[in-house]
Amino acid sequence: MDKDTLEQTRLMLRRFVRERLVPLEKQVADEDHIPDEIRRACAELGLFGLSIPEEYDGLGLNLAEEIELVFELGWTSPAFRSMFGTNVGIGSQGILIDGTPEQKQTWLPRLASGEVIASFALTEPDAGSDAASVRTRAERQGDHYVINGAKRYITNAPYAGIFTLMARTDPDNKGAGGVTAFIVEAGTPGITIGKPDRKMGQRGSHTADVIFDNAKVPAANIIGGREGQGFKTAMKVLDRGRLHISAMCVGAAERLIHEAVSFARERRQFGQPIAEFQLIQAMLADSRTEAYAARCMVRDAAKRYATGENVSMEASCCKYFASEMVGRVADRAVQIHGGAGYMQEYAVERFYRDVRLFRLYEGTSQIQQIVIARQMLRQAEAGAEG
Numbered sequence: 436m437d438k439d440t441l442e443q444t445r446l447m448l449r450r451f452v453r454e455r456l457v458p459l460e461k462q463v464a465d466e467d468h469i470p471d472e473i474r475r476a477c478a479e480l481g482l483f484g485l486s487i488p489e490e491y492d493g494l495g496l497n498l499a500e501e502i503e504l505v506f507e508l509g510w511t512s513p514a515f516r517s518m519f520g521t522n523v524g525i526g527s528q529g530i531l532i533d534g535t536p537e538q539k540q541t542w543l544p545r546l547a548s549g550e551v552i553a554s555f556a557l558t559e560p561d562a563g564s565d566a567a568s569v570r571t572r573a574e575r576q577g578d579h580y581v582i583n584g585a586k587r588y589i590t591n592a593p594y595a596g597i598f599t600l601m602a603r604t605d606p607d608n609k610g611a612g613g614v615t616a617f618i619v620e621a622g623t624p625g626i627t628i629g630k631p632d633r634k635m636g637q638r639g640s641h642t643a644d645v646i647f648d649n650a651k652v653p654a655a656n657i658i659g660g661r662e663g664q665g666f667k668t669a670m671k672v673l674d675r676g677r678l679h680i681s682a683m684c685v686g687a688a689e690r691l692i693h694e695a696v697s698f699a700r701e702r703r704q705f706g707q708p709i710a711e712f713q714l715i716q717a718m719l720a721d722s723r724t725e726a727y728a729a730r731c732m733v734r735d736a737a738k739r740y741a742t743g744e745n746v747s748m749e750a751s752c753c754k755y756f757a758s759e760m761v762g763r764v765a766d767r768a769v770q771i772h773g774g775a776g777y778m779q780e781y782a783v784e785r786f787y788r789d790v791r792l793f794r795l796y797e798g799t800s801q802i803q804q805i806v807i808a809r810q811m812l813r814q815a816e817a818g819a820e821g
């Protein structure tokens with residue numbers, strides 16, 4: 436997308452977020468539901484297809500361009516982004532990065548339009564951080580695979596048309612090499628979706644268990660057509676996803692700062708607005724500094740990703756810093772609000788709970804630390820500088 440069009444799109448999205456979505460935040464949280472007209476408006480804006488190439492009817496943004504829009508989306512409740520986030524990121528990217536031409540042609544246009552929702556099914560009851568240990572089994576029978584197992588906390592599972600599913604095709608290989616990625620249609624007999632989970636925050640966005648009981652999937656649905664590549668596909672998807680989530684953290688931090696500054700200017704104590712107090716100012720300044728640092732990191736890593744550089748380590752640096760950063764910013768925003776910050780009338784109370792997820796999903800902070808340190812040690816071993 437050329438620079439001017441991207442800037443116009445960003446400004447249009449900013450208006451949409453602030454004029455249409457922000458006023459609905461409380462309603463969405465109270466009702467745990469996003470109104471259908473908002474879903475339609477998001478589809479009309481092309482938000483389901485941000486990252487999908489134009490040849491498949493998406494907006495065709497590269498990651499550097501996408502994150503500029505995600506900074507804007509972060510300004511409002513993350514539940515809105517979740518609605519189309521799996522189509523933009525973890526649900527579609529496996530197909531886009533590693534899929535066959537037929538798989539791309541079949542699914543990407545329908546994901547770009549929002550007609551079909553894609554969910555990413557990796558996590559299991561006993562496989563979270565240790566993603567290579569998935570136990571869901573895919574057993575070959577003729578030109579099909581029969582899938583048995585359970586996936587957990589799967590975002591958008593209740594609405595999914597397809598799952599990009601990671602399952603073990605080689606029971607003798609207990610590690611990453613035994614895992615294969617499949618495209619599985621949600622309507623396949625043998626698939627049951629559990630009741631939506633009751634979460635701490637992000638109401639309006641739904642996760643659920645997905646149970647596979649002898650679900651038959653054509654062998655042609657292996658992403659990329661080769662067994663044993665599924666873990667790598669998942670990791671590539673997550674590299675990208677971690678940068679997308681980092682941009683969400685930046686946007687959310689900027690919103691929290693906006694709320695904190697507005698409140699501090701209004702709220703009077705000891706005869707003056709609390710914004711005049713240096714202890715309040717210190718909290719504001721720390722928040723702004725950290726949010727700015729995260730914005731710069733995410734931009735740098737996303738630009739490098741867009742030129743084809745391997746930024747696995749930098750993606751983890753961004754996810755680690757940005758998610759922890761927004762946690763600290765949310766905490767300060769509540770602190771600046773005082774007792775009001777603990778009350779549901781104020782957006783910061785909801786954001787405080789919503790942003791807690793960023794430190795957990797798409798790899799916990801501890802997993803990011805491991806990815807970063809491993810890469811550092813590998814580079815040192817190879818004698819690389821940097």
Ligand code: COS
Pocket residue numbers: 557558563564565566567611612666667670671673674747796797798799802805806
């Ligand atoms: N891109 C491409 N390939 C990658 C990769 C990446 N980012 N990361 C790892 N791989 C490859 C490795 O190169 C290795 O390939 P070879 O066997 O050919 O050498 C293979 O994948 C296995 O990698 P590794 O040995 O590092 O795997 P581990 O089991 O040690 O796991 C961690 C690595 C812990 C980093 C991984 O399991 C992880 O990211 N866990 C968190 C999962 C997560 O984010 N869950 C959230 C669910 S989605 S909301």
